[in-house]
Amino acid sequence: MAHDEHDAASRIADAGRQLVDLAARVGDDDLTREEFDLALGEAGAGVVRLFGPRPRSKPGEGALWKILAYFQEHPNEWIWGDELRAVAGIGTWARRVRELRVEHGWEIEEQGDRYRLRSLDRNAEEAALWQLMNAIRRRPGSGKDRVAALLEARVGHVLTRDDLDYVAKIKEGSRRWRELRDEEGWPIESHVDEPDLQPGQYRLVSADPKDRTDPRQRLYPEKVRARVFERDDFTCQDCGRNREAAERAGDRRFYLEVHHKTAVAEQLDALPASELNDMSNLVTLCHEDHLRLTAEFQGRRRDERAGG
Template identity: 55%
Template sequence: MAPEETAARLDTIAARVGALADDVRQGSAAARDLDEVAAMLARVKLDLFGPKRRAARGAGAKVKIRDFLLAHVDEVVTGAELKAIGGIQEWARRVRELRVEDGYDIVEVGDSAYRLRSAVPNRERAEQWALANTISNLPGSARSRIERYLEATVGTVVTRKQIDLVAKIAEGSRRVRELRDEHGWPILSHVDDPTLAPGEYRLLSTDPADRRDASQRMYPEDLRHRVFVRDAYTCQICRRDRAKAEAAGDLRFYLEVHHKVAIADDLSDVPVAARHDMDNLITLCHSDHLRESAALQERKRRARGA
């Protein structure tokens, strides 16, 4: 098509747009009119540039969507806009990739509406995702891959989605709980640390000396949560919470449930009602719990020798 003819068609479309603007002002605009204009523009684009070809590397739909979001930081953009910019039906998938894999802080603000809150991506999050993707391709069991991933990200927050990617199963978080409850790994969740959201985890240490007390698996999460909330997530001996501990340089601080009055050497022999009596439960940090348990055993030894 000759340039003059193409320009004339664009002039016609521009006139239609102007008429639509008048209709909008008068409250008589119709959706089909906008659809017709969009179809006319699509036809001009096809005539000018031919059928859509595979984008060159670095110039695909994801990049176009990213650049559009970057041009509208902290503004609400719609799925319709992103679909038009990307030129694909799977624009929502590209948004998820930008958020999850590339670390962009994109939030949903409505039905198919988004806001990019910062032009600077979270590099740590992106690197975690890349690491998860790498480990997911390693041989071995789901648990072994999760162990490797948690050890590689010790001290940082990881998400259920990252765990599931590494594990290649939908129950990756269950394996995390097994590592915590059955093997004593000091893994925090939102139950232990109110700064974590549901579905977020943090392995505090790989040192066997920091493993959780074996008795902790006797307390279900809802019970632990109620005890910690009641005690304001604060150790009732040293009076520290996680913020105070970290400020003092203790990055291995975490909380455990403890009986104020010992009720048995083996908790598994105690009826659940007695074991879960809130009036006899108290929040202690792991270090103070170890000391209290050691002191109790020493008192028992002395009593037996008396």
């Protein structure tokens, strides 16, 4: 045996004996972590001297997969970050945990510097969403274009502010959804429109241009919209449906709009804010009924002018 190999073997053996002795003292008041760290350091140094620097991992054998295997050996157990650092053998272990959770769909809960794998079953849908978001993020064009692409690809599904910011590649990229709604009429819901959504969650109801909102919905401030919808229990005051009832009937293109009882569309732009936002003049309607009632109201006004 070469001198270096003999020296490495001796260091590993000495460290092993120290660890056995320390394990026998577990529970003693005078036992310290530093003693374990020194023994482990000696063992690690001996391994490096024996094998040389750690080689590049083969596919499927890297730090990420070592961490995953460790989680799978200890499901639903809290694991300290230092444990994962030791298992991974790299300083960037926390990034690998995030990759397992976000990119690969593993349900890993974090609490301070502790982590646990909640399920041995991977969330394939979350992993697919991450892959989709990355593909859209790499597209050329504006942040608004990429937000639009993600909303269209996930029509009917809830997306978060973080999702929209990520594909936009700009800080507060989630504001682009409001531009799509207010400037282009995309029927995008937030917690203001639907009680099943939390602040920072958004959902595109339909990507069909025929389902675009009344462009004058932008005239009503969010606080006014919220008050009207809450007062009317998020229910269309004409057909009596809410989202749950509409979906039970197979209508997945249902969403709410604010309807002004006395002013036709072309008059809304000129109304003073006090009259435009007067709660007694506003009512909750679904998009379908809003279109119909607005058309009927405008028809009556035309008939009145013609008759007058």
